Amino acid sequence: MDNDRARFFAEESWTGGVIGLGYVGLPLAVTMVQNGLRAIGFDRSPRRVEMLQRGISPVEDVTDEELSAALAGGLQITSDESDLAQSDAIFICVPSPLGRHREPDLSFIKSAAATVENVVGPGMLVSLESTTYPGTTEDIIVPAVTGKGLVADEDVFVAFSPERVSPGAEMKTGDIPKVVGGISPTSTEVAAAAYARVVAAVHPVSSARAAEMAKLLENTYRAVNIGLVNEMAQLAHELDINIWEVVDAAATKPFGFHAFYPGPGVGGHCIPLDPQFLAWRAKEANFSTRFIDLAEQVNTKMPEYAATRVADLLNRHGKPVFGTRILGIGIAYKPDVSDDRESASIEVLKELEQRGAHVSVLDPVVGKARIESHGFPSVGEDDSLADFAVAVLLTDHAVLDLKRIAAEVPLVLDTRGAFRRSGYEPDNVEFL
Numbered sequence: 001m002d003n004d005r006a007r008f009f010a011e012e013s014w015t016g017g018v019i020g021l022g023y024v025g026l027p028l029a030v031t032m033v034q035n036g037l038r039a040i041g042f043d044r045s046p047r048r049v050e051m052l053q054r055g056i057s058p059v060e061d062v063t064d065e066e067l068s069a070a071l072a073g074g075l076q077i078t079s080d081e082s083d084l085a086q087s088d089a090i091f092i093c094v095p096s097p098l099g100r101h102r103e104p105d106l107s108f109i110k111s112a113a114a115t116v117e118n119v120v121g122p123g124m125l126v127s128l129e130s131t132t133y134p135g136t137t138e139d140i141i142v143p144a145v146t147g148k149g150l151v152a153d154e155d156v157f158v159a160f161s162p163e164r165v166s167p168g169a170e171m172k173t174g175d176i177p178k179v180v181g182g183i184s185p186t187s188t189e190v191a192a193a194a195y196a197r198v199v200a201a202v203h204p205v206s207s208a209r210a211a212e213m214a215k216l217l218e219n220t221y222r223a224v225n226i227g228l229v230n231e232m233a234q235l236a237h238e239l240d241i242n243i244w245e246v247v248d249a250a251a252t253k254p255f256g257f258h259a260f261y262p263g264p265g266v267g268g269h270c271i272p273l274d275p276q277f278l279a280w281r282a283k284e285a286n287f288s289t290r291f292i293d294l295a296e297q298v299n300t301k302m303p304e305y306a307a308t309r310v311a312d313l314l315n316r317h318g319k320p321v322f323g324t325r326i327l328g329i330g331i332a333y334k335p336d337v338s339d340d341r342e343s344a345s346i347e348v349l350k351e352l353e354q355r356g357a358h359v360s361v362l363d364p365v366v367g368k369a370r371i372e373s374h375g376f377p378s379v380g381e382d383d384s385l386a387d388f389a390v391a392v393l394l395t396d397h398a399v400l401d402l403k404r405i406a407a408e409v410p411l412v413l414d415t416r417g418a419f420r421r422s423g424y425e426p427d428n429v430e431f432l
């Protein structure tokens, strides 16, 4: 390795600063410490900082015990950005939502870049991890690190490395291979050497833009394939075929097929959003992204379709939606997490409410307060379900007692194939 700074990150004991201590930044900071490095975590939310300093983790992927061990082992949590000046590398893990008109909202990345500008020093590596459109690292991070006269690639090194963590999944930050693209081969080498100390495998690419686009391809691939299977689900229903059986059958092919399953729509803060970063950038280049647009059309119509299927199910049993008590099961955007951001479940249930149903929600993982914040009465795990005419299973948390649900509620629409996977498919359960 003839790159001195890369050698430093590969061999020395260095300090990593993390800006933004959420689902992405906190596990990264803790993983650094678990790998024998020092970490300084900075967040601009005083409440979050105070909580973290007391050893209380706000994210499922870091337990309170892991956080406390990290705090004892070299993790400093701060709300004072000047502390980041002691870092050898800074990792930016702030939100990157869409604005009101589905345009990228880079305000968090810009404010993190302003922090970097205040603390950057010679030898530092700055890596952006927030999902964004190709070109952001060059357009926003490079000017910030060079603002004080430091020269990119000589005094400071800049890269983009997308985060792929999936909250609640078994594979954690340190286990997931990381794509790393610097603004030049030198920066790539420096960033790859740093990440190799923290994660199991590093895949370097030739530019930050390639790394930015790789992340968007990954999530667009998922959005498009989910859109495809959602369309297939609607067709299969028309043809009186069980789509779950069809996907399971196709998935026995040992090559060339990757199973995606239908559902009541896409949720969370990645799959519905990330393709839009690419679509927005494409529009700037006068390029039309037909797959992205089509998948979005199909996926955003799914909550309405699921609500219609509930209505049809009731109708076939002589009941209206209007005035009927409906139980929504699962309000989180995916199983076994308490995160309900952008959850399709909420859309399905609001649609049923608009059609006059009285909707209550059972979600043992999300919890009462959060359910009620959406305006739905919450049903406890031990409460009777006998008063509901129909249940719509929207999030297949592992803790759900499927047998009890099917025994107590006369009709169930399972939008996730949970009953099929459990091997228990009573007659009163219909699949999406």
Ligand SMILES: NC(=O)c1ccc[n+]([C@@H]2O[C@H](COP(=O)([O-])OP(=O)(O)OC[C@H]3O[C@@H](n4cnc5c(N)ncnc54)[C@H](O)[C@@H]3O)[C@@H](O)[C@H]2O)c1
Pocket: 019, 020, 021, 022, 023, 024, 025, 042, 043, 044, 045, 048, 093, 094, 095, 096, 108, 111, 112, 115, 129, 130, 131, 132, 163, 164, 165, 166, 167, 269, 270
């Ligand atoms: N959550 C995921 O599953 C996931 C997976 C892959 C990629 N990502 C991407 O990672 C990025 C971060 O997402 P997240 O889910 O960790 O967000 P989050 O909302 O959980 O956490 C972000 C944290 O950043 C803090 N913050 C915001 N602006 C700041 C600033 N200027 N300075 C300091 N702190 C600031 C917030 O207070 C918050 O604590 C996003 O771009 C997201 O798209 C998320």
